[in-house]
Amino acid sequence: MVSSFINQLCLNFFSRALNVLASLLLTFVVTIELGVDGFGRFIFLYTLVLGIGTFSRFGLSLGLVRWGGFFYGKGNFEKLSETFVEVGLFIFYTALLMTLVVYFVVLGFFEDFNNNELKLMLLTAPFHSFVFCFGAYFKVIGKAHVSPIFENAGIVLMTLVFFYVLSYFPVLSGFSKLDFLTLSFLISTLLFFVISIRQGAAIFKLKASSSFFRVSFFKSYQWKEGMVDYAISDNINYFVQYGIVLVIGFILSDFEVGVFSIILRIALVLSFFVLVFNTLLDPKFSILFSKGDFNKIKSFANLSMLLMCLISAILVPFMLLFSDALLIFFSSDLIEYRNCFYFLLFGQVVNLVTGPTGPLLNMTGNQNKMRDNVLISSLILSILIIPLTLEFSLLGACLSIAISLSLRNALSYLCVRKCLGFYLVPTYTKVD
Numbered sequence: 017m018v019s020s021f022i023n024q025l026c027l028n029f030f031s032r033a034l035n036v037l038a039s040l041l042l043t044f045v046v047t048i049e050l051g052v053d054g055f056g057r058f059i060f061l062y063t064l065v066l067g068i069g070t071f072s073r074f075g076l077s078l079g080l081v082r083w084g085g086f087f088y089g090k091g092n093f094e095k096l097s098e099t100f101v102e103v104g105l106f107i108f109y110t111a112l113l114m115t116l117v118v119y120f121v122v123l124g125f126f127e128d129f130n131n132n133e134l135k136l137m138l139l140t141a142p143f144h145s146f147v148f149c150f151g152a153y154f155k156v157i158g159k160a161h162v163s164p165i166f167e168n169a170g171i172v173l174m175t176l177v178f179f180y181v182l183s184y185f186p187v188l189s190g191f192s193k194l195d196f197l198t199l200s201f202l203i204s205t206l207l208f209f210v211i212s213i214r215q216g217a218a219i220f221k222l223k224a225s226s227s228f229f230r231v232s233f234f235k236s237y238q239w240k241e242g243m244v245d246y247a248i249s250d251n252i253n254y255f256v257q258y259g260i261v262l263v264i265g266f267i268l269s270d271f272e273v274g275v276f277s278i279i280l281r282i283a284l285v286l287s288f289f290v291l292v293f294n295t296l297l298d299p300k301f302s303i304l305f306s307k308g309d310f311n312k313i314k315s316f317a318n319l320s321m322l323l324m325c326l327i328s329a330i331l332v333p334f335m336l337l338f339s340d341a342l343l344i345f346f347s348s349d350l351i352e353y354r355n356c357f358y359f360l361l362f363g364q365v366v367n368l369v370t371g372p373t374g375p376l377l378n379m380t381g382n383q384n385k386m387r388d389n390v391l392i393s394s395l396i397l398s399i400l401i402i403p404l405t406l407e408f409s410l411l412g413a414c415l416s417i418a419i420s421l422s423l424r425n426a427l428s429y430l431c432v433r434k435c436l437g438f439y440l441v442p443t444y445t446k447v448d
Contacts, residue, residue, distance in 0.1 A: 056274030321371030
């Protein structure tokens with residue numbers, strides 16, 4: 017059982033590593049081609065797309081894994097297929113509606129916004145949301161290493177390919193580099209949307225035609241349990257991770273958005289390992305919980321925490337020692353923002369060493385506790401972010417994020433003890 021877990025962990029590691037490398041490659045290429053401020057503008061637009069996807073999912077990305085894993089553990093594959101089709105279509109149509117709303121809201125706040133960039137980027141939102149949803153299916157069926165390709169890596173890599181290919185088309189000579197980039201992102205997303213439709217039609221035994229989009233909504237209700245709690249946690253997590261970009265964009269400038277996004281991606285190398293574990297543990301905890309096997313849940317959770325602490329002990333000293341080199345690699349302008357990087361890195365360290373608290377709470381029927389923790393930490397972030405950003409610029413924004421993230425993980429760690437009856441400790445206990 018443990019050896020199988022380690023094998024899946026290794027596969028998931030390499031697929032998630034591809035995700036991180038793709039993200040860093042995009043950061044490097046766009047920074048070189050468009051500059052830090054151009055990268056900041058692109059990230060601002062990309063954040064809008066992620067926001068539409070997050071809020072249109074209503075927390076169903078977590079609920080999908082929770083109940084999908086439950087049905088998979090029970091061997092109810094018909095219910096599993098029905099759930100994924102219903103949720104996927106619900107997300108797609110909701111994202112379409114939210115795209116229109118966001119378009120007019122952004123135009124209202126930013127009169128000078130380039131209309132081409134905005135239209136091209138927002139048009140990707142509903143398709144991107146559906147592709148992301150389809151990637152969750154592979155987590156449930158024990159192929160979590162495939163999901164990053166649909167969630168990020170595949171789209172990002174194809175975006176870079178199309179970005180350079182389209183620049184050679186004479187008919188597009190009037191386009192700016194940012195126009196090329198947003199158009200490339202749209203084409204890549206549509207490509208993976210088509211792949212998702214064809215694969216989904218085959219998996220769920222549906223015809224890849226208009227009948228795919230006429231499946232009735234809400235035939236089953238069990239998967240909606242905890243939907244509000246998941247929605248609150250998911251949406252506020254978006255604000256903590258990405259919404260801060262919108263705040264910086266409003267208060268500061270494209271350049272600061274670019275700087276923040278670059279140093280955050282460097283710090284998120286630690287968060288990458290959290291994603292590796294969580295992607296694998298979400299469905300595993302859900303399946304074990306459906307079987308009532310709490311001993312194995314505890315064993316896997318403690319083993320995961322042990323591995324997370326070892327990773328942190330190796331990587332953190334390296335990142336601190338070579339912090340200047342890491343920042344200069346992307347732009348020499350980033351050196352003066354090294355203190356911002358240290359604050360973001362601290363928050364990610366706490367996220368790593370407190371163990372898999374999120375999967376433990378979300379996948380064992382305690383998602384309301386996770387919701388409360390997210391609400392409290394986000395309230396603190398909301399109180400701190402604007403005054404600290406106004407007073408200390410980007411440094412204040414990074415400090416507020418570090419405080420909020422650390423508080424959330426500390427509260428979640430204590431809730432594991434209260435709800436599940438054990439403290440997470442970095443140990444390994446063999447369970448047959």
